[in-house]
Amino acid sequence: MAPTGILVALIVLTIALAAVFLMRPTITVGTTGKILAFAALCALPVLCIVTGMSAHMQRSEQTKFCISCHSMENYGKSLYVDNPNYIPAQHFQNHRVPPDMACYACHTDYTIYGPLKDKLKGITRIYLQYVSTPPNPIHISGGYSNLQCLHCHAGARSFEENPIHVAIMDSLKTNQMSCISSGCHDTVHNASEVDHLKMWRPAQ
Amino acid sequence: MKLRAIGILRFLQVSSSLIILGLLVEIVSLLWFHPLAFVLFAFVGASLMGLGILVYLASLVFAVSPPAENRG
Numbered sequence: 001m002a003p004t005g006i007l008v009a010l011i012v013l014t015i016a017l018a019a020v021f022l023m024r025p026t027i028t029v030g031t032t033g034k035i036l037a038f039a040a041l042c043a044l045p046v047l048c049i050v051t052g053m054s055a056h057m058q059r060s061e062q063t064k065f066c067i068s069c070h071s072m073e074n075y076g077k078s079l080y081v082d083n084p085n086y087i088p089a090q091h092f093q094n095h096r097v098p099p100d101m102a103c104y105a106c107h108t109d110y111t112i113y114g115p116l117k118d119k120l121k122g123i124t125r126i127y128l129q130y131v132s133t134p135p136n137p138i139h140i141s142g143g144y145s146n147l148q149c150l151h152c153h154a155g156a157r158s159f160e161e162n163p164i165h166v167a168i169m170d171s172l173k174t175n176q177m178s179c180i181s182s183g184c185h186d187t188v189h190n191a192s193e194v195d196h197l198k199m200w201r202p203a204q
Numbered sequence: 205m206k207l208r209a210i211g212i213l214r215f216l217q218v219s220s221s222l223i224i225l226g227l228l229v230e231i232v233s234l235l236w237f238h239p240l241a242f243v244l245f246a247f248v249g250a251s252l253m254g255l256g257i258l259v260y261l262a263s264l265v266f267a268v269s270p271p272a273e274n275r276g
Contacts, residue, residue, distance in 0.1 A: 004234055011227045018227070022220040025213040037216065041260040045223050045253045052230050052249070056242045069239055119242075126239050 003058075007051050014044040057115060060122060066103040069125070071134040074191035075103075082200040085187045087180065093200055096152075107140075110151045137192060144188075146172050149179045215263030222256030 017040035020027065027033035059065055067076030079092040079102060088106065091097045097105035109117050128134045150173065153159040160166075164184070171177035179185050229249035233241040 008231060008234060011231055015224050015227050018220040018223045021216050022224065025216040025220075028212070028216060037260070041216070041219050041223060042257050045226070045257055048227060048230060049250050049253055052234070052245055055234060056245055059237070060239075060242060065237070065239070068237070122239070123243070126243060130240070 007055055011048055061101050061104040063102045069129055074194050075189050077194045078189040080199045082198045087185050087188050144180055146175045146179050212263050219256045219259040222252050226252030
C-alpha cells in the first residue's frame, strides 16, 4: 500500500473511533473508555497531523507539484529545451538531478531547517499567486546561491580538476562569484523565451 | 456559562466533532494535488484537529467532577 494509502487508512480509523465518542460519549465512564478516548481524541489525531504534514512536505518536493502553478508553467517547459547550454534542461534531461524532484534538487536550501524555510517561502508564493500578483519575471530573493550547485558538484572530479574552477575556487565557495550570473553558466530557465525554442520530446 | 458547568460528555462530543471535521479536510487535502491543498491542510484541517485536541484536554481539566464527599 502506498504511504498516502496507509495515511488515509489511519485517518479513517481515527474518524471511526472519534465517531464512537460523538454518538456514545458515556463509554468514557470505564477505564477502557478513558484510554480509548485518549487514543481517539489526542494520540491518533496528533499522529494524523504529523504524518499529514510529512506527506504534504514530500509531495511539494515533486516537479509536477511546482509546475502546477500557472506562473511556473514556462519554468517547467524550460526543462525540455533541446539545447545543452540550458543548465536546468541539461540537468533534468540527463538525470543529473532526479527528474521527479528536479525543482527541489536545485532550489532547496540544504540546511537543517531548509525544507521548513522552503515551505514558508512557498506559502508566500501561494499568497502572491492567489491574492496578490506574482512578479514577472520571477526572481529568487537574495539571488541563486552557489551552495546549491556545490552541494553536488563540490568534490566531483570534473568540477575540481577544471582549470577555470581551480583558479576561482575560493570565490565560488564563498559565493563571491556566481556560477550562473558571472558569464560562465548563464543560460538558465529563460522562461519568457521557451515558447520559441526547440523542445526535446522524451521517448515514451 | 462557566466551563465547569459543562459536562464532560458535551466536551467529548464537541472535541470528536472538531477532530472528525479536521480529518475529513485532511483526506480532501491529500486527494487534491494542488498547492492550495497544503494551505487547506495546514490552516483548516490541522487547526480544527488542534482545537479538537485542546477541547479534549480541557475536558480533563475543567469538566464537572464528582463532589469530594462521594469519593472513596
